[in-house]
Amino acid sequence: MTIPNTMKAAIVTAYGGPETVEIQSRPVPMPRDDEVLIKVVATTVNSGDVRMRALDAPRGMKTLMRLAIGFFRPRQPIFGAELAGTIVALGPRASRFAIGDSVIAFPGTGLRAHAEYVAVSERKPIVAKPPTLSFEAAAGLCFGGTTALHFINKANLAAGEHVLVIGASGAVGAAIVQLAKRRGAKVSAVSSAANADLVRRLGADAVIDYVTTDYMANFSAYDVIADTVGAIDFQSSLSVLKPRGRYLAISGGVAEMLARPKDGKRPMAGMAAERPEDVAFLAGLAASEEYEIVIDDVFDFDDIAKAHARVDSKRKRGSVVVRVAQ
Ligand SMILES: NC(=O)c1ccc[n+]([C@@H]2O[C@H](COP(=O)([O-])OP(=O)(O)OC[C@H]3O[C@@H](n4cnc5c(N)ncnc54)[C@H](OP(=O)(O)O)[C@@H]3O)[C@@H](O)[C@H]2O)c1
Incomplete structure (x- = not known):
């Protein structure tokens, strides 16, 4: 050519x-x-x-x-x-x-x-x-998928844990919903009503419409909060996280990077890495139709x-x- x-x-x-x-x-x-x-x-x-x-x-x-x-x-x-x-x-x-x-x-x-x-x-x-x-x-x-893998690994998300995904219909959120389900986690997805069917199809166990429902009212409900929107912050996550809970500040800035653990709960922020093995893993899943x-x-x-x-x-x-x- x-x-x-x-x-x-x-x-x-x-x-x-x-x-x-x-x-x-x-x-x-x-x-x-x-x-x-x-x-x-x-x-x-x-x-x-x-x-x-x-x-x-x-x-x-x-x-x-x-x-x-x-x-x-x-x-x-x-x-x-x-x-x-x-x-x-x-x-x-x-x-x-x-x-x-x-x-x-x-x-x-x-x-x-x-x-x-x-x-x-x-x-x-x-x-x-x-x-x-x-x-x-x-x-x-890659962009959403590798970011999701990076933060799920960083949080050491385990089977049976309950994760709240804020912004579940975005590139990163849609990947987190699917990859967290694959790990055996229970997934509650925060999205608008317009995207409820999408996130349910991706595997969410529950969908919370952020326009009509206050998902911050669920005291000590989640092991992990994956916040792709910056809708809340570590301080406000403390009441909804279970003991040893993790708050993933995926769109976070300096404050989230410098935040210290509190009451045994941890903030996690920073840049996701681009790793060839993550790209290969995601390509394999998508090829076998296990990842949308x-x-x-x-x-x-x-x-x-x-x-x-x-x-x-x-x-x-x-x-x-x-x-x-x-
Ligand atoms: N740390 C890192 O290395 C890293 C890497 C990649 C991305 N990021 C960051 O991660 C963030 C997410 O990226 P993205 O590409 O996934 O975003 P995105 O695709 O642009 O997110 C758009 C989605 O967010 C939903 N949304 C908007 N406001 C919402 C709210 N208040 N509650 C719940 N859902 C809401 C929208 O759904 P509705 O229309 O239904 O509201 C829409 O589907 C960005 O800030 C990006 O910069 C960080």
């Missing part, structure tokens, strides 16, 4: 709304050393992408975020952390994959997947795409600003996918 010299890429030109995202022309990267060149078929716009675009940092982290990603505008303007695509060229020391292989890649921020081509080290989390998964579904496998990749909508690449706007709404269900190649 002939690889062009230039490609379309979605460039975030400034911090701000979806209108700051423009499709521009950029050179196609050359795969160096152990890198593979992937032709991107599908990617996602995730909640991390829009937070970076809008400089919407968790509480207390705005200056840190500017230092990390650029003070006045994103230093690296092509976003996109996960993709499904096809290997089209190999660097001189790349040996894990062959040209033509279909793969899922999740090296995390810095991947630059909002482009037609991406060069990435083969040592990063890249796995073969199961043939039964469409490229669109495969693109939505929830897709909110699929946008054309030229409409990627609309995908950003959908994620900004904070109403998406699972992942917002962008189809880059036909």
